[in-house]
Amino acid sequence: xxxxxxxxxxxxxxxxxxxxxxxxxxxxxxxxxxxxxxxxxxxxxxxxxxxxxxxxxxxxxxxxxxxxxxxxxxxxxxxxxxxxxxxxxxxxxxxxxxxxxxxxxxxxxxxxxxxxxxxxxxxxxxxxxxxxxxxxxxxxxxxxxxxxxxxxxxxxxxxxxxxxxxxxxxxxxxxxxxxxxxxxxxxxxxxxxxxxxxxxxxxxxxxxxxxxxxxxxxxxxxxxxxxxxxxxxxxxxxxxxxxxxxxxxxxxxxxxxxxxxxxxxxxxxxxxxxxxxxxxxxxxxxxxxxxxxxxxxxxxxxxxxxxxxxxxxxxxxxxxxxxxxxxxxxxxxxxxxxxxxxxxxxxxxxxxxxxxxxxxxxxxxxxxxxxxxxxxxxxxxxxxxxxxxxxxxxx
Amino acid sequence: xxxxxxxxxxxxxxxxxxxxxxxxxxxxxxxxxxxxxxxxxxxxxxxxxxxxxxxxxxxxxxxxxxxxxxxxxxxxxxxxxxxxxxxxxxxxxxxxxxxxxxxxxxxxxxxxxxxxxxxxxxxxxxxxxxxxxxxxxxxxxxxxxxxxxxxxxxxxxxxxxxxxxxxxxxxxxxxxxxxxxxxxxxxxxxxxxxxxxxxxxxxxxxxxxxxxxxxxxxxxxxxxxxxxxxxxxxxxxxxxxxxxxxxxxxxxxxxxxxxxxxxxxxxxxxxxxxxxxxxxxxxxxxxxxxxxxxxxxxxxxxxxxxxxxxxxxxxxxxxxxxxxxxxxxxxxxxxxxxxxxxxxxxxxxxxxxxxxxxxxxxxxxxxxxxxxxxxxxxxxxxxxxxxxxxxxxxxxxxxxxxxxxxxxxxxxxxxxxxxxxxxxx
Numbered sequence: 001x002x003x004x005x006x007x008x009x010x011x012x013x014x015x016x017x018x019x020x021x022x023x024x025x026x027x028x029x030x031x032x033x034x035x036x037x038x039x040x041x042x043x044x045x046x047x048x049x050x051x052x053x054x055x056x057x058x059x060x061x062x063x064x065x066x067x068x069x070x071x072x073x074x075x076x077x078x079x080x081x082x083x084x085x086x087x088x089x090x091x092x093x094x095x096x097x098x099x100x101x102x103x104x105x106x107x108x109x110x111x112x113x114x115x116x117x118x119x120x121x122x123x124x125x126x127x128x129x130x131x132x133x134x135x136x137x138x139x140x141x142x143x144x145x146x147x148x149x150x151x152x153x154x155x156x157x158x159x160x161x162x163x164x165x166x167x168x169x170x171x172x173x174x175x176x177x178x179x180x181x182x183x184x185x186x187x188x189x190x191x192x193x194x195x196x197x198x199x200x201x202x203x204x205x206x207x208x209x210x211x212x213x214x215x216x217x218x219x220x221x222x223x224x225x226x227x228x229x230x231x232x233x234x235x236x237x238x239x240x241x242x243x244x245x246x247x248x249x250x251x252x253x254x255x256x257x258x259x260x261x262x263x264x265x266x267x268x269x270x271x272x273x274x275x276x277x278x279x280x281x282x283x284x285x286x287x288x289x290x291x292x293x294x295x296x297x298x299x300x301x302x303x304x305x306x307x308x309x310x311x312x313x314x315x316x317x318x319x320x321x322x323x324x325x326x327x328x329x330x331x332x333x334x335x336x337x338x339x340x341x342x343x344x345x346x347x348x349x350x351x352x353x354x355x356x357x358x359x360x361x362x363x364x365x366x367x368x369x370x371x372x373x374x375x376x377x378x379x380x381x382x383x384x385x386x387x388x389x390x391x392x393x394x395x
Numbered sequence: 396x397x398x399x400x401x402x403x404x405x406x407x408x409x410x411x412x413x414x415x416x417x418x419x420x421x422x423x424x425x426x427x428x429x430x431x432x433x434x435x436x437x438x439x440x441x442x443x444x445x446x447x448x449x450x451x452x453x454x455x456x457x458x459x460x461x462x463x464x465x466x467x468x469x470x471x472x473x474x475x476x477x478x479x480x481x482x483x484x485x486x487x488x489x490x491x492x493x494x495x496x497x498x499x500x501x502x503x504x505x506x507x508x509x510x511x512x513x514x515x516x517x518x519x520x521x522x523x524x525x526x527x528x529x530x531x532x533x534x535x536x537x538x539x540x541x542x543x544x545x546x547x548x549x550x551x552x553x554x555x556x557x558x559x560x561x562x563x564x565x566x567x568x569x570x571x572x573x574x575x576x577x578x579x580x581x582x583x584x585x586x587x588x589x590x591x592x593x594x595x596x597x598x599x600x601x602x603x604x605x606x607x608x609x610x611x612x613x614x615x616x617x618x619x620x621x622x623x624x625x626x627x628x629x630x631x632x633x634x635x636x637x638x639x640x641x642x643x644x645x646x647x648x649x650x651x652x653x654x655x656x657x658x659x660x661x662x663x664x665x666x667x668x669x670x671x672x673x674x675x676x677x678x679x680x681x682x683x684x685x686x687x688x689x690x691x692x693x694x695x696x697x698x699x700x701x702x703x704x705x706x707x708x709x710x711x712x713x714x715x716x717x718x719x720x721x722x723x724x725x726x727x728x729x730x731x732x733x734x735x736x737x738x739x740x741x742x743x744x745x746x747x748x749x750x751x752x753x754x755x756x757x758x759x760x761x762x763x764x765x766x767x768x769x770x771x772x773x774x775x776x777x778x779x780x781x782x783x784x785x786x787x788x789x790x791x792x793x794x795x796x797x798x799x800x801x802x803x804x805x806x807x808x809x810x811x812x813x814x815x816x817x818x819x820x
Contacts, residue, residue: 028644121423136800137793138755148785334660361670373658
């Protein structure tokens with residue numbers, strides 16, 4: 001405050017109601033008092049209403065039996081499981097959609113954003129209309145449309161479209177065979193992790209060698225070989241178990257194998273298409289923000305268009321792109337809650353059923369808010385770290 | 396060969412392949428082998444898509460039919476839209492009274508369009524919005540009862556604001572006018588509370604009363620988006636000013652609120668408004684479902700608007716604040732006369748983009764069972780006589796949304812250029 005910079009001994013004496021510091025504190029105390037009063041009013045009302053409607057409070061219900069089905073679950077779940085587990089299943093589904101959505105819409109959005117800058121007039125016009133068409137209509141409408149298209153355009157399980165005799169496409173989703181559970185799978189997962197870490201080590205080594213000696217190294221091919229190769233070797237060493245669970249038509253639906261549900265597909269496709277339109281605009285403006293000399297210099301060096309994009313333009317555009325991209329990633333995560341409208345069991349849907357069954361709205365909504373705030377803060381923290389890493393390093 | 400002096404040589408036109416339509420084609424579509432292949436592949440794809448879409452939507456389409464059965468085996472069933480368009484636009488509003496929401500929609504669109512004209516950005520706009528809003532709600536409700544207390548409260552608020560805002564610039568007679576208005580309001584409220592004045596109310600009842608649960612379709616979407624943002628705007632300004640304030644408690648409250656709201660999805664706020672708000676209120680008091688949704692939208696929009704306005708506040712050079720201080724203006728005068736007029740000008744284009752976002756996001760209110768435009772379209776599909784044509788209805792709804800959002804986004808782009816004319820070199 002400006003007043004505090006003056007020497008306190010020479011500070012002119014003023015009446016307390018004319019002293020900005022005193023006035024500031026009085027004002028703050030009044031406002032905080034009013035907010036506190038409002039909170040007290042709401043809390044007493046709520047307690048009274050809860051007592052009148054005989055609704056329990058506290059989180060005891062979490063350990064009770066949930067009793068509802070969840071169509072899509074990444075961990076073992078049955079109606080006999082607890083509410084806590086049901087909410088956890090929903091949380092994992094939200095994360096699954098959010099992570100896949102972020103990855104896919106980044107890829108698609110970047111391609112379309114670059115496509116809009118293409119020298120090919122037709123390609124850039126198509127990309128422009130893609131962006132305009134998809135971002136000017138509510139996401140919820142796209143979700144409904146895709147969901148209805150999938151569930152009405154595809155035949156029932158009995159007339160399922162069969163691909164290669166083992167994939168079945170119907171309005172119940174896409175069924176496909178999966179390997180039967182085998183202990184070797186755990187070791188393959190470990191192998192995958194080892195492969196990823198090794199790929200990073202190789203990348204760092206190759207970069208340092210190129211900086212020191214100028215010798216290039218096929219980093220991408222080596223990384224792919226490591227990531228795929230290590231789990232493959234583990235599988236072969238484990239005796240290459242290849243028992244599969246095949247989907248089969250039994251009664252009205254398929255048994256065995258695994259399924260990608262239409263709700264999940266519609267949600268993911270809708271989220272990716274809608275968000276990629278926004279990401280395309282971010283990528284395009286990021287590239288346009290660069291000095292024209294950068295692309296001219298890249299051309300003068302004899303780099304191809306793809307090379308100049310990958311090695312010169314995109315790394316620099318990243319600095320402009322990352323902050324707005326962060327808010328798009330947060331949007332995907334929050335928008336994944338629209339799943340409830342088409343019946344995909346995400347966090348909000350699971351909690352909503354719990355509210356209807358237990359009546360404990362406050363506790364459940366606090367769970368939703370805590371979960372989303374945690375995820376949002378996590379994404380923000382990661383993106384801020386990444387932003388710092390790619391930021392321009394000046395003297 | 397005879398030598399012709401340089402000045403007399405005949406000027407040749409550029410090669411035909413480099414100019415005109417052919418040159419354009421070569422430059423933009425066939426500049427290299429890769430480009431040529433892309434063009435050809437894209438052309439084929441586009442041709443296939445467009446012809447199959449046109450076949451479905453125009454050539455084989457059914458424009459009128461008694462029911463859905465007659466549409467089977469043909470292309471698009473636009474007969475469904477022909478049959479249901481009034482339901483999609485106005486929901487369950489009483490059928491023979493549907494000219495009222497139609498007129499309300501037209502009034503709202505006219506208000507939005509006139510606000511888009513820069514020449515109207517003055518006090519006239521306030522009058523237009525006041526009259527327009529009054530007419531809109533009168534048409535939608537049919538009857539409005541204004542209690543005396545509310546009129547007195549408005550008098551007090553307007554008088555008080557006039558006194559605060561005009562204290563330094565107005566002539567003594569004008570100040571006296573504001574003071575009288577505020578005094579009438581204040582004395583009236585006291586008299587009303589003590590029971591001296593009876594509970595009079597001004598009743599306007601030209602039409603039959605239609606409650607909000609019967610409202611539906613486009614007017615609901617427009618009202619939620621427009622009035623959600625109109626009410627969220629002053630509240631967003633307060634939040635933004637609070638966030639920039641150097642009073643620690645106020646700043647903490649505002650930051651906490653903004654980040655909390657921005658961190659959670661709108662759906663969770665809507666669910667909260669529909670299940671938790673009734674618990675918050677005193678026993679026996681209940682709020683209309685439509686109003687609850689509006690409250691959730693206002694809370695949500697306020698936090699986002701606050702962040703945009705904060706951007707505008709931060710873009711002002713520090714000298715503006717210091718100059719206002721040096722002039723001896725108090726905080727209220729400094730903010731309303733110097734800071735906000737400049738800060739808000741900068742944020743008009745992003746505010747329009749927020750409005751587009753909210754126009755789309757109001758579709759989420761269908762989760763708590765309100766008949767907005769998208770929900771009305773959804774309900775039109777339920778009719779068993781017309782089952783099985785979701786694409787037609789959704790494409791129609793998408794087209795309507797597109798018209799609104801696309802025109803607004805173009806306007807925002809135009810305005811960005813227009814408002815920056817002064818600062819551009």
